[in-house]
Structure formats: C-alpha cells, structure tokens
Amino acid sequence: METIALDTKVKFLRGFSDKTRIQILEALLDGEKTVSQITEKISGNQSNISQHLACLKGCGIITGRQEGRYSLYRIRNDQIRELLMMFNTVLADIENDVERCGVQIEE
Template identity: 75%
Template sequence: METVNLDTKVKFLRGFADKTRIQILETLMDQEKTVSQIVEDINGNQSNISQHLACLKGCGIISGRQQGRYCYYSIRNEQIRELLTMFNVVLADVQNDVASCDSHID
C-alpha cells in the first residue's frame, strides 16, 4: 500500500471535522440527494450547505452527478461509506472518553 503524506491525511480528516458536514454525510449514507433535499433533511441553510458540499467534494469524500438542472450528491465510494460506518463502531466504544475530553490541540 502506498504511503500517504501526513499533511494530506490531516486535510482529509478535517473534511469530517464539522457538525454540518457529518450531518450531510449521514443523510447521504443511504441514497444520493440534491442540495434541496439535503437542506430539508438537516434543516440547514442552502448557501452554507453548498459551501460544505464543495469542501466534501474537494476532499474526495463525496461526488456530484449532474442530471438536467440538478446535481445529485453521494458518498464517493464504498470505502468512504465503510469508513463512516467504522467511525460509528469505534465511537460506540469510546464515546464517553471522547465526550469528556477537554484537551483538543489544533
């Protein structure tokens, strides 16, 4: 397996490091959706959601497919879907520790 640059890993993980982006990813887990559907699902602001979608797409986490005047967004591939599922599995085990963690280093 090819070694990935550390800075690239950090950039990729930052794609997941936002509440709105996580909400978007969770709503895309089962099916592709338009911006309007995502806005409705997470009760968000279209401009804000569009910015987060651009971030997720730029990081290679989601993809967009144009059909007519709509763009449909989806999880990029099965590996990303598995990674999101694994986040939930791991967090189920460590959620109390994460919730009480006060030392966040940026």
C-alpha cells in the same frame, strides 16, 4: 503499502471535522440527494450546505453530478461509507471518553 503524506491525511480528516459536514454525510448514507433534499433532511441553510458540499467534494469524500438543472451528490465509494460506519463502531466503545475530551467543536 503506499505511504500517504501526512498533510494529505490531515486535509482528508478535516473533511470530517465539522458537524454540518457529518450531518450531510449521514444524509447521503442512504443514497444520492440534491442540495434541496439534503437541506430539508438536516434542516440547514442552502447556501451553507452548498459550501460544505464543495468542501466534501474537494476533499474527495463525495462526488456530484448534474441531472438537468439539479446537482446530485453521493458518497464517493464504499470505503468512505464503511469509514463512516466505522466511526459509529469505534465511538460505541469510547463515546464517554470522547465527550470528556477538551477539543472544542466549531458550530
């Protein structure tokens, strides 16, 4: 198995470390969406959503493509989709511990 640099792992995990980015990813679980569709689904600010999409794309978590004047975004691959689903599986077991964790959530 190839060893991935620790800094690369940390950068990748930071892509998941924001409430808005998790909302975006959950919105994309059921398929490709435009910025407007994502904004509507999570009741967000379009400019803010666009910044988070750029972060997720830069981290390789999502991909984007142009279709006419629209940018469409989707989860990059099945492995990332499975990782997102695995979060729910793991958290179902440890949710109470995580809620008591002293780590601050940035809003």
